[in-house]
Amino acid sequence: MAAYNPASIEPKWQKFWLDNHIFAAESISDRPKYYVLDMFPYPSGEGLHVGHPEGYTATDIVARYKRACGFNVMHPMGWDAFGLPAEQYAIKTDTHPSVVTRKNIQRFKSQLQSIGFSYDWQRQVDTTDPQYYRWTQWIFTILYDTWFDDQKNCGRPMADLIEEFNTGQRKPADGTSWQAMSEVAKRQLLESYRLAYQLEAPVNWCPALGTVLANEEVIDGRSEVGGFPVERRPMRQWMLRITAYAQRLLDGLSTLEWSESLKLMQRNWIGESQGAKVKFAVGDAVLEVFTTRPDTLFGATYMVLAPEHPLVNLTADKSSVPVAWPPETPLAWRGEPPAASPRAAVDAYQRATAARSERQRQEDTRKTGVFTGLFAVNPVNSERIPVFISDYVLAGYGTGAIMAVPGHDDRDFEFASKFQLPIRAVVRRPDQTNMPLPMTDPGIACHSPWIDGLPTGEAKEKMCQLLEEKQFGQRQITYRLRDWLFSRQRYWGEPFPIVHLADGTTVALAESELPLRLPEMSDFKPTQTIEPPLSKAQHWRDVHVRLIGLGENPKAEVVAAGAPGAVPARRELNTMPQWAGSCWYYLRYLDPQNAECFCDPSIEKYWLSHPAGVDLYVGGAEHAVLHLLYSRFWHQVLFDRGYVSSPEPFRKLVNQGLILGEAEYTLFSDDVGNPVSIIDVHPDWQSAPGPDGKMRFVSRRLSDGKELYASPVDPDAVERRGDVAVLKASPEIRVDARSFKMSKSRGNVVNPDDVIRDYGADALRLFEMFMGPLEQVKPWSMAGVEGVYRFLGRVWRHIAGTPDFPSRIVLERDGHLYRGEAELGEAESRLAREERESLLRPLHRTIRKVTLDIDRLSFNTAISAMMEFNNLLGKPATLDRDQMLTFVRLLEPFAPHMAEELHQLLTGSNESISRLPWPNCDEALCADDAVDLPVQINGKLAGRVMIDLNLADAEVLKRALADAQIQARLAGRPMKKHVYVKGRMLNLVVQG
RNA sequence: GCCCGGGUGGCGGAAUGGCAGACGCUCAGGACUUAAAAUCCUGUGACCGUUUUCGGUCGUGCGGGUUCGACUCCCGCCCCGGGCACCA
Incomplete structure (x- = not known):
């Protein structure tokens, strides 16, 4: 046989796998299912780097192993292909994003195929394919058609809500009569319940790029791309009511096999806070605040509203902000420089806040603010306290207003000190009466008539109880999580399946209207205004629709202008963010061609109900929060609506560690x-x-x-x-x-194509896994690749043989041993049988180790176990074919090309080795019956004795004590006791 | 600031209460070769003694503790990496 030459065998097997659909999953089967999923890539123009194949190799090993264990394995791949880089590249080069995207996908696909991954390519999905985004749009219409029932703690169809209003079971919150409402008013009311709704929200608007940017895309108030200024401005946006699912998203985490740190990240992101909502009177208005410390209510000495709080909205018909400063308003409260009236001060402060980016607000935490001229009445002691606005209170959290307790909150303390506001101690440490303020730790309530003397925990509880009794407020859980801003002013994304009617209401498109394709536009560049690029597609934008279905909750069908019932409408011009397509792609893989529904229910049930969800999901930690939270949210909605059968999408999740550049x-x-x-x-x-x-x-x-x-x-x-x-x-x-993170600018990016060219795909795969634990950050090393390449070369030499090292394979047939066609002589046969016998235990230990290690995703140790076994193959004069076949079978998930080639050589079979079952390990053959037992004296190694494993405790002791070296070390000291751990070690405990 | 994860040879790492350093890289010596590369074999934690076979001491970030026995468990500290960060 020729020497190991990956270039000559790898493409051949890749073609064989593809042509014969070797790794196709059965959509439904009697066999148990195993769904192993990779985070699909964004097909960038740069192509793959060595970070991509890390997770992909890990899942590929698991997929191949599970197939060998008899599972029906789903192991698909696809393209998360909508997104800003493609759009910007398209603008720069004046090509259509779909052209750029197609090219990038081709490149990625051929690169992935050259690594020999066992994907079922017939299931590939592409989020930009209208046959895919048709169902992204459809799921959006489901979100639009769902409201969250707090009582039942689940999402329900809008029809149920309408039914509740119609029967009077539910009444509009403002006390008006549903029956008396106009159709438009009813539709507007319903909008406020939908999981997909519109809101005028401040966004990061970048005029130079002509688009809204996500917070991550804004650095120091400038766009990450190009460094252009970014401003905050309110714009009408689509929002998804993920906050309704906050508790469900939190509770679901405990059912998942995710790393604790990852679950914690999600918990922190959702940010549950238990506390109370308290009502303060401000003139005729009621001001609600949220606090986690209701026990400090007696220490509230002023109030603070977010600058955007509705109570200080100066443009409202009847603003409550007074026109003149109350008598004796300190100059420092009137703004910087002091304003002539509260209104002027509030107006100036609001403008100043709006001009500051989120980032600036975060970086500069010095307290600023102005007095609004308003006073609030503390319900518990009827004290009249001033109301300020300040940007340290965030509009989006809680009620956007706080009661300030400077004695027991660092931020309030800082503010109060600056504005000379009273600071009162209402909690003391158990052991002292005087302590420095602010004191934010729990303690004992004081100067608080209702709860004096109670420890903080009990004081909170008692206060909540009293607030509820007296109707001053109630217990409340608040989440840090915000609703999801779901629209982008871009071209290269999914169009919303929504039309706007002349009356200002919106209607979802009927299912028959989907997919709503992106219009073909030669000019998809951003407009210089806040209008999205789609506004330029006038023929597409302006349509006529007919409303069908329920009066309050119709669907829209696009019709010709003069058709019966036709009304003019305008399409939604925003597009969905890049997250949309990735929220549900794992569902589409199950039934990618289905034109009737996003996935056939029986197929969905087979793959996701038992055990529930995707069995293994591997991807980068950069998606620890957003993608994984968004997907879980969509999945839970689909679950509530009966479209999927598992409550959570991803049962087990692992983050692969970053691969750094060479040291x-x-x-x-x-x-x-x-x-x-x-x-x-x-x-x-x-x-x-x-x-x-x-x-x-x-x-x-x-x-x-x-x-x-x-x-x-x-x-x-x-x-x-x-x-x-x-x-x-x-x-x-x-x-x-x-070692540095790989980046184009550092010039330390390793291209997998180069590694494959020099060492082959099997060596690349092996090294990716051999570097260290999957979840760890690790530096790349070309010398290391060479190491595993040498290992593969040795395996090849041992099993296939090379011109310098002819094959030593022998085969037993009908009780006779053969090398090729030649029968072995008697002496040689005896030796061959002895050699086979001596490899039996190491082989079975290797089977056990590799099997266990794949199960616990410890691929680096599985590989070293195979290396150890291979190191035993150099000496013997003969190697048993069946033993070598077993070894090659173990190697297949890791180095599949070589395994196929060796399998073919050893057996002459035309079948793929992947069809062979996984070898069983015989436990009896894993254990030795004699061991060289370490003997310790007082825990220190003192010598060793050969013993039979089954030897009784007392006998082992006797042997150890008989050993000359151990006797010398004991030096006659009397033994106090001994500890014998069977087969592991013996410890003799002596004086001193 | 708060919350996670981690610290083991020259390097990547192994061992989850029981022989620390598996496996690989690096380096050194040897074999093959006219030579080199490749390949194969041997050695490779530090220090000390014998100076060859062998023996000893120390050693898993630092300091304590639990245990017959600790890289592993507990307490305190230092350093590195990651996440969150005016969330009331």
């Missing part, structure tokens, strides 16, 4: 080129262009602040000394040693 050494030198030890370099490095135009790091010398410049150092010139790296040539100079 780099950096030396700093001053402007005349003298090297500077890293201990004298300021740790804040800045990037700046050097004289050659390339980016380099610049820092300052700690001792004199002089500018220093970084340059890379050849690894051979560096020596590691403990924690530090020094120059070999001058060891007094320490250099910086670390």
Whole structure:
């Protein structure tokens, strides 16, 4: 056989798998199902980097292993292809985004196929395909048609709500009569219940890019792309009422096999707070606040509203903000500079707040604010306290208003100190009466007539009870989670299946109208205004519709202008955010071609009901919160509406760790080129262009602040000394040693294509897994790739043989041993049987280890177990074919191309090795019957004795004590006791 | 600031209460070769003694504790990585 040459075998098997649909999943089967899912990629123009195949290899190993164990395995791949980069690239190059996207998908697909992943490519999905986004739109109409019933704690169809209004079981909140309402008024009321609704909300508007940006896309008040200024401005937006599901999303977490840290991230994101809502009177109006410390109500000395709070809305018909300052209003309360009236002060402050970006608000936490001229009455003591507005109170959280208790809240304390407001202690530490304020820890209530002497926990409880009795307020749970801003002013996204009617109401399109395709536009660039690009597609935008179905909750069918019942309408011009398509793609894989529904219910049931959900989901931690929360939300809505059968989409989830670039050494030198030890370099490095135009790091010398410049150092010139790296040539100079995140600008990106070209896909796969634990951050190393490549070469040599090392494979047939066609002689046969016998235990141990390790996703140790076994194959004169076949079977999930090739060589079969069942390990063959037992004296290793594993405790002790070396170490000291752990070790406890 | 995760040879890592450093990389020596590469074999935690076979001491971020026995469990601290951050 020729030497191992991956280039000659890998493409052949990739084609074989594809042509024969080797990895196709059965949509429904008698076999148990196993659904192993990757986070599908955004097909960027850059192509794959070595980070992608990490998670993909892990899932591929599991998929191949589970198939071998008899499972019907779903292992699909697809494209999350809507999104801003494609759109911007399209604008720059004046090509249509669909063209760019198609090209990128092709590139990604061929790259993924060259790694030999066992995807069922017939199930591939593409979020930009109208046959896919048709169902994204359909799910949106389900969200639009769902309201959340707080009593039943689940989402229900709008028809049920209408029924409740019609029967009088439910009444409009403002006390008006449903029956007396106009059709339009009814529709408007219903809008306020829908999970998909519209809201005038402040967004990050970037005029230069002509689009709204997500918070993550805004850095320091400028756009991440291009660095253009971003402003906050209110715009009409679609929102999804994810907050209605906050408790369900929280409760569901405990049923999931996700890492605790990931669940915690989601819990923190949802941010449940228990407390109370308290009503304060402000003139004739009622001001509600949320507090987690109702026990400190007697310590409230002022109130603060968010600047955007409706009570201080100056544009309202009847603003409650007075026109003149109340007598004796301190100058400091009137604004900076002091305004002539509360209205002027509030107006100026509101403008100033609006001009500040979210980021600025977060970074500068110094307290500012103005007095509104209003006073509120504290319900518990009838005290009259001033009402301020300040941007430290957020409009989007709680009620957008707080009672300020400066004695027991750091922020209120800071504000009160600045504005000279009274600070009162109403909680004391159990052991002292006087303590410095603010005191935010729990303690004992004081100066609070209703609850004096109660510890904080009980005081809260008692206060809530009293508030409820006296109708001053009630218990309340508030979540940090906000409703999901769901619209974008972009072209390359899913159009909303919604039309706007002349009366200002909206109607969802009938199912027969889907997909609503993006209009073909030659000019899809952003407009220079706040209008989305789709506004330019006039022929598409302006339509006539006929309303069908229920009066209050109709659907729209597009008709010709003159048709009976036709009314003019305008399509929604926003598009959905990139998250939309990825919220449900795992459902479409199950039945990707279905034109009747998003997924056939019986197929959905087979794959998701038992055990519930996707069995293994692997992806990057960057999606720990948003994607995983959004998907869970959609899934729960679909579950409530009866469209899916599992309450949660992803049962087990694992985040693969980031792969960093190869280790780099950096030396700093001053402007005349003298090297500077890293201990004298300021740790804040800045990037700046050097004289050659390339980016380099610049820092300052700690001792004199002089500018220093970084340059890379050849690894051979560096020596590691403990924690530090020094120059070999001058060891007094320490250099910086670390691995950086791969990025195009650093030039340390490793392209999998290059690795495959030099070492093959199997070596790439193996190294990705051998680097270390899946979830850990790890630096890339080409030398490491070479290591696993050598391993594969040795496996090949042992099993296939090479010109230098002819094959030693022997095969037993009818009790006779053969090498090829030649029968072995008697002596040789005896030796071959002995050699087979001696490999039996190592082989079974390897089976056990590899099996267990795949189950616990510990791929690096599974690979080392196979390496250890392979290291035993060099010596014997013969190797048993069936044993080698078993070994190759174990290797298949990791290095499938080589495994196929060796399987074919060993058996002559034309079947794929993936069809062979997973080997069983014989436990009896895993254990040795004799061991070299370590013997300790007082916990320290003192010697060892050969013993039979089944030897009795007392006998083992006797043998140990008989050992000369151990006797010497005991030195005659009397033994107090001994501990024998069967087969593991013996510990002798003696004096001293 | 709060919340998670982690700290083991020159490097990636293994061992989850029982022989610390599996496996791989690196490096060194040897074999093959005219030579080199590739490949194969041997060695490779530090220190000390014998100076060869062998033996000893120390050693899992630091300091305490529990235990016959601790990388592993408990308490306190230091450092690194990640997440959240005016959320009332």
